[in-house]
Amino acid sequence: MKSRVVLGLQRSGLAALALMLGCRPRAPAEPPEPASPALAAANSTAGPSKAKEPVAAVILLRGARVMTATGEIFEQADLVVEGDTIAAIGPELTAPAGAAIVDLRGKTLTPGIIDTHSHMGVYPAPGFGAHSDGNEAVSPNTAYARAADGYWPQDPQLERARAGGITVAQILPGSANLFGGRTFTVRLIPGALSAAEARFPGAPEGLKMACGENPKRVYGNKSGPSTRMGNVHGYRDAFQKAVEYRRSWTKHHKALAAWERGDKKDDKGQPLESPDPPAHDFALETLAKVLSGELLVHNHCYRADEMLLMLDLADSFGFKIRSFHHAVEAYKIADKLALAGTAASIWADWWGFKAEAFDGIRENAAMLSVAGARPIIHSDSPIGIQRLNQEAAKAMYAGRHAGLTITDDEALRWITANPAWALGIDDRTGTLEVGKLADLVVWSGDPFSVYTKAERVYIAGELVFHRGVYEPRSDFEIGLRPGDVRGEAEEAR
Template sequence: MRRREFALSLFAAPVALQAQQGVTVIQNAKILTITKGTIEGSVVIRDGKIVDVGANVMVPPGAKIIDAAGQFVMPGIIDCHSHIATEAVNEGTLSVSSMTGTGDTVNPEDIGIYRALAGGVTTANILHGSANAIGGKNVVIKMRWGKDTPEILFDGAKPGIKFALGENPKRRGGAPSNFAGGPSTSRQRYPATRMGVEDVIREAFTDAKAYKAKWDDYNARTAKGERLIPPRRDLKFEPLVEVLEGKRLVHAHCYRADEILMLLRVADEFGFKIKTLQHVLEGYKVAKELKEHGAGASTFSDWWSYKMEAYDAIPYNAALMHKKGVLVSLNSDSGELMRHLNQEAAKTLRYGGLTEDEALAMITINPAKQLDIHNRVGSIEVGKDADIVIFDKHPLSNFAKVQKVFIDGRMYFDRDQDMSEREAKKSKREKMIEQQKPAAPARPQGGRRPV
């Protein structure tokens, strides 16, 4: 694909290119539709879309049949908070880094994509890090393993931006120190407190509003025929203006109830919405305020105590917020946790007694709503993208594993195929190592890939 086309297709890659042409029928399965209960029957996929679901479906002649007898079919899992498939996560030098974005560094060859697929994840929100009060822009991707950058982007997903509150954005404001974790004098940066984090956000939006007013004025006057010099473009403020106009979703990293409430009030003041609060470990303390604002909550199942601001985290957070009327999803923020979000969802049955449907919604339709892609994915319904996972057991069992994963009707993961190719890959690998030996002696590689 040429560069010009690449730019054009960033948010509008034609679905037809991605989709599997033809008809596939998944038969004899227990289908967990999420939005329409559990059906024993079949899913019919045509040209990448779900065209029929039911106990009795018409099987068109020539359809590819997949027998899922005894198995469980559910919509592809959606992770609302991930940092896989991107070469850079944090632009930490500035307190407002809205001019940056993870979309600029998407790496479609990150093995994390395949591993996520093997855990049933079909869509993920690739967020900027949490080093700054206002961070970079994010992209939503589909795990179209083997495709190039523009093709792994979720065509049509609404753009978003990362905010961050609490310990992470204020860390660089800490006292200069030579100890690990503390900034050196030259790297010290405002803010150092939660007060400062609030101030950075308020100042950025005050400036963004003024910037927007200049452009609004310019646009209004030129529309009337005036010939004017346009205001100078500022890539820092453009995304913030989109936030003010409701065109860009805010995904805000946060922990404590005080900072969560602060952000909601600042957003109210400037007239924009917080689409999701990320982590939101004390969200349960301000569930009422979350609901009133209409903010979604995307949280961990059971992480706690790894920092001071996570000390009041409880594994009942997701269930409590849900019971109080908040739209809740469970995310991973980790290339590993991402691979078993179904097990994380199962924990909401233990901690808070949710139903199976409520638990599964937290990794499918709820994150889809939080990313404004629920018209396309998140449930097994006619007309939606054929993003489908087949598990050998009920996905809320810790003994279940993913067998097959489809995106746009195309099979991107097949456990049987993965297993059968292992021997060949192993011998190929050994051959390559052998070939390298005269040049450089093989030596053990240390460590896991950082995520």
């Protein structure tokens, strides 16, 4: 009987919902009208705009269902933001003096959504050849390359992700190479003019590595590797060189220290020059930073056997793999991933597009959760990133339908707390806790419903998206969307 109620509610509520969201019915094929003067101003061609809502130092978000991703869900609670930080959470808080109060009764509040796997900015839209900056496919080892150096902050995919509640994303090089290069983590703030401005302050960088078919396919008829044997040799060879590189620098630092301690003269009293440093090698430097734990390893790897192989390899060189990515067979080794403390960044339901993805199942995340491992729902897609909440929902319900116990909070952690951990920023964001950054999403309803939308998105306390009111757009689309050059602003996408 429940379903009938749901259906009835859904249908009768549509018109009301549409009004609420500011999607007024209108004649089709007319140039869309601006929803409000505020939106028109925000979306105007005048330049990178800031929120038009008065910015208060203190905000009280009142009366939402608060899903904290810490294990606790408040059916109705308040949340206070002071500056960029969550200052208080709980039922019926007293508004601090001067606080701007936002009534969120009937809404749901969650942490900002975090995607561990995005190529926005390096594979932007439009997909021009001129824009293709994600794979430095000139050699199987380009550990020297950095995604930040290829990042285009005007990618219109970014604002669509933001409208889906994404606040933070890891931008990775592609998977053509064994070592694709360094990843970096961005906050989806509007108006960033460079990778540096978008970068999440203090977030560690990562190293993108790739197993399996892609490097084989790209280099099979070139330099190699042409087999998985060659792939693994490539990793071992590179890390061995990194060990030696690190050793040469350790040796140099020792020699330098000795020289500085000594009297800087040889036996015959001639002045002794300081020892020459070894040559810098930016690829080996990246790998040396993996060995020292400074860079987190993000490893594109589909098959269970290959993941186990990589865990062994990492073990033998003394580093950790922070997260496997795609990992469609992670459910086969859920216990071993739990033991290794390696996360699995996965899709809800992608499978079969290549041989190594043939065994994908929708219960992957749920089975990892049940085994005590750390599943993450990632997008690897500029469409999927717009609804990572729905992707998590599909994975959660698949688990429940198979009889696995997955709570709403657990599924929410797949797109908040767990990715924050994988990116090394879980002390700053990923849950709703006092002292953490106010990275927040206000949802129109249950975030696991297909009909729910992100209504407001805050990054570090700043309102960066407000549906129907403030929807910032990148430079790229200025003047290209219907109505722009007729002096009208676009209402919605």
